[in-house]
Amino acid sequence: MTKPGLRLAIGATAAALLLASCGGGAGGSNSPSAGATDGSGSPGGSFTVASSEPDHLTPGNSWSFYLESLMFTGPLTIDAQTGETRPGAAESVTSSDQKVWTIKLKPGQKFSNGEPVTADTFVSAWNATALGSNAWAQNSNFALFEGYADLNPAQGEPKTKSLSGVKVIDENTIEVTLTKAFGLFPYVIASYAFAPLPKAAFDDPKAFDSAPIGNGPYQIQGKHEPNKPITLVRNKSFQGTAGKADSITFKPYTSYGTAYNDLLAGNTDIVYPVPADRLGDAETRLKGRTAVATIPNLNYFAFPSWDKRFHDVRIRQAFSMAIDRDALTKSILKGSGEPARSIAPSSAVGATENACSACAYDPAKAKQLLDEAGGWTGPLKLYATQYETNDQILQAVANQLRTNLGIKDISFETPPYAQLDEKVKGKKIDGPFLYYWGAYFPHVGNFLQPLLTKDGIANDTGYTNAEFEKLVNQADSSPIEQGLPxxxxxxxxAWQDMPIAPLYYGRFTAAWTKNVTNVPVGVNGLGDLGQVSVVKK
Incomplete structure (x- = not known):
């Protein structure tokens, strides 16, 4: 994805809808080539992809991952199989101290209009995105860059328009200085949000936004008209691996149920995600033409640290161990969720399997812990947002808590997200709340830091632990491999404190028609659509 993470409390399916327009990546189970590989696919031809209506097409101001990643190439990309970074427009990204980074671009690259891609075209794009007064969607991606605060003052207008931490060394070399050492910086720039922009983007921004000129394997045909399909054709100036199809058309939908019906009718070739209530149908009708994405996400119960009833860690452990995650995912999620027993799923680099011992279902131990902590008196309220399966999940969890812990008086509150978030931020929640985290990149560090550090963007529990902070900071400032242990x-x-209780990882399914093959599905949804083959007629 291209933001610090999906900080949402909306449930897995809604997150997948967002990921369909803003998420990406490839690899994972049933990948990298999830489609048939019988040789029937060949270069050429056209296919269609269900999508949402894009907000903008300028990469620094867009959430449309699949469109942008075909039209633009950032310095690095994410590997389909491993979730690790790979060269994109850059041939190398290096640092001796994890704070000052040198980005070496591949020489001789061009935009689709023939204009050279240089260090200046990258830096100009980054400055425009990071400038707070532009209010571009990808602005926060530059928060670690030195000089970002000057471009985003708390009050008044910025006094500069350039990131002080970004320097052009020569035509193909950029130096980036961060505010602190961060070994995962290569993951941050493995995104279209860090793509370059040609002169046309600044000469006429409005015109460019509807007919962008990029450095990726495809370019837009004509210009974008609201609520109309967008067709991309091969970029003949692109010097990397060429796209296989002659053209790819993105069809906007407001409902993925409608998109799935169109797929069954042969009117749309690829749909991601298949709605949860259609998964059984897809498995029956589309044998061999579905695959499950391995997007890095976590659905979890957060315990409010301001509620004294949850101050004893044994209470939090008891709640977690009283929940049968396997039964929950099988009976309610039915293929759209996998039991979570660690902070991150296996698709995240550095994930540890079954790291959370209190995530194992053990009702007897749960009751023992609760009793040792003094038991539970009074009512209990569970919170989630007003969305699809959340009511069913809360009901199932409540039944398990009643049976396994003897807590009889349990009620629910499922307001819209904005209302729940306001209550959480105001510490007005008096019970566990079901939240969702969608990682910006597939690495365990992008779960631990945002969810559990004191200043983490998604730490809504108020959790803090000095030793934990020290370890995460040491890991963040280390080279990637050295940071893993x-x-x-x-x-x-963190699991000794149990500030949250992992519940399940959302799983999202892609489906396609017999018109296409080699459909990559993986770490954040659909992979490189340029490698999809059209079947010979």
Missing amino acids: LYAQAEKL
């Missing part, structure tokens, strides 16, 4: 130590320590 430190992240593992930090996660182990």
Whole structure:
């Protein structure tokens, strides 16, 4: 994805709808080539993809991952199989101290109009995106860059329009200085949000936004008209791996149920995600033409640290161990969720399997812990947002807590997200609340830091632990490989405190027609659509 993470409390399916327009990546189970590989696919031809209506097409101001990733290429990309970074427009990204980074671009690259891609075209794009007064969607991606605060003052207008931490060294070299050492920086720039912009983007921004000129394997045909399909054709100036199809058309839908019906009728070739209530139908009708994405996400119960009833860790552990995650995912989610027993799913680099011992279902132990902590008196309220399966999930969890812990008086509150978020931020929640985190990139560090550090963007529980903070900071400031054991130590320590109870990882399914093959599905949804083949007629 291209933001610090989906900080939402809306449930897995809604998150997948967002990911369909703003998420990406490839690999994972049933990948990288999830479609048939019988040789029937060949270069050429056209296919269609269900999508949402794009807000903008300028990469720094857009959430439309699939469109942008075909029209633009950032410095790095995410590997389909491993979730690790790979060269994109850059041939290398290096640092000796994890704070000052050198980005070496591949020489000789061009935009689709023939204009050279240089360090200046990257830096100009980054400055425009980072400038707070532009109010571009991808602005926060630059928060770690030195000089970002000057471009985003708390009050008044920025006094500069350039990031002080970004320097052009020569035509193909950029130096980036961060506010602190961050070994996962390569993951941050593995995104279209860090793509370059040609001169036309600044000469006439409005015209460019409807007919962008990029450096990716495809370019837009004509210009975008609201609520109309967008067709991309091969970019003949692109020097990387060429797209296989001659053209790819993105059809906007307001409902993925409608999109799925169109797929069955042969009017749309690829749909992601298949609505949860149509998964059984897809498995029956589309044998061999579905695959499950491995997007890095977590649905979890957060315990309010301001509620004294949850101050004893044994209470939090008891609640977690009283929940049968396997039964929950099988009976309610039915293929759209997988039991969570760690902070991050296996698709995240550095994830530790079954790291949370209190996530194992053990009703006897749960009751023992609750009794040792003094038991539970009075009512209990569970919270989630007003969305699809959330009511069923809360009901199922409540039944398990009644049966396994003897808590009889349990009620629910499922307001719209904005209302729930306001209550959480105001510490007006008096019970566990069901939240969702969608990681910005597939790495365990992008779960631990935002969810559990004191200043984490998604730490809504008020959790803080000095030793945990120290370990995460050490891991963040280390080279990627050296940071992994430190992240593992930090996660182990966090589960001793049990500030949240992992519940399930959302699983989302892609489906396609017999018109296409080699459809990549993986870490954040659909993979590189340029490698999809059209079947010979």
